[in-house]
Amino acid sequence: MGLIDKRLAEIGIVLPKPAQPVATYVPWVKTGNLVYISGQGAVKDGKIEYIGKVGDTLSLEDAIASARLTGINIISHLRDACGGDLDRVKRVVKLLGLVNCTPTFGDHPKVINGASDLMVEVFGDKGRHARSAVGAPSLPFGLSVEVEAIVEIE
Amino acid sequence: MGLIDKRLAEIGIVLPKPAQPVATYVPWVKTGNLVYISGQGAVKDGKIEYIGKVGDTLSLEDAIASARLTGINIISHLRDACGGDLDRVKRVVKLLGLVNCTPTFGDHPKVINGASDLMVEVFGDKGRHARSAVGAPSLPFGLSVEVEAIVEIE
């Protein structure tokens, strides 16, 4: 059991089996030392959680929880990309987080913090990343949050 | 004639002369083995095709065709970045696809499949990429789809 696996257990996170994409792409691609992880959402046991538009049909709290669950799914794919050993993660390089929200919403950073905080909680300083948090008028299947990631591994 | 050129001919795709950007940027930049290709749209013979908003003024079928034509323009720039030899493509690493759509639209993956399927059709397993598909309230000049790409070449 690796250090990151222990950390996940400590904070009570059980990584799901990585979900397969709904189209002709793949969950991640490794090039050099960088892993590019496809845009993820708050899917749990094959079902989308926290569907809705922030500022309209979904609360800020639920949106943050949506981003956290999205982050868990990112880590699930990342573990797969690491051949099962998350201790190979050298640095979470960048997240791009999109929030399904209204034209007057302004708290995108708070929402995407649900994923960002998780990265630091799990990977410590290696989890500190560059980031953009922006709005989208709609996301696939009504997802409230979509996050893609670039991670450097050893 | 390279293997990929033969494949393009087989599936009836004639790559256009790469279009020049409408601003002070360039169509692609190569750094290390990675080529970053600027956001493309469904432009043909200097004219934008499939203008409109999916879920409102444009059908799903036209949006998929828009994404496919956008993918052809990406490959056109990629060929230029490869010095004309598309056999140098090692892996399509990542696509980011934006769909000009309404706040209630949810089929972004189906739309962007127009570009993703093309990559696999042309490059086979080397065309399998990480991807995000998201919504945008509007895109330049009324484009229905915009896709940017990162490709590893030899």
Place this chain on the structure above:
Amino acid sequence: MGLIDKRLAEIGIVLPKPAQPVATYVPWVKTGNLVYISGQGAVKDGKIEYIGKVGDTLSLEDAIASARLTGINIISHLRDACGGDLDRVKRVVKLLGLVNCTPTFGDHPKVINGASDLMVEVFGDKGRHARSAVGAPSLPFGLSVEVEAIVEIE
């Protein structure tokens, strides 16, 4: 005083002290020779300038100025990533520019040119980058423009 510092002085740009993120992420991450800079906005002296939605409450001219100020903040973080020496910049690789705008807006390229033109003004041919310019229904705190960057340094 480096060449780029001289160039900045010539065109009258004083780089601000890099602003700290409003969340649990960092302004930039370096991996290999690439610096990933977090999404920036038109912040000056800790205050957001040019708040609003282009095509509605903000003019095109103000949006372009917003993108230029955003570009200055990107260069400010980039200088930090270069250990203070902007002459280490080898190539601005890519910008992703998001415009807070209405569903009928179409001049995203003109807006993001505010940042793109600045890169070429400051870094010359090394400032020529790949780029995507797209719309967003809303951005953090009412920002009119958000731009993230990837830069190759020596």
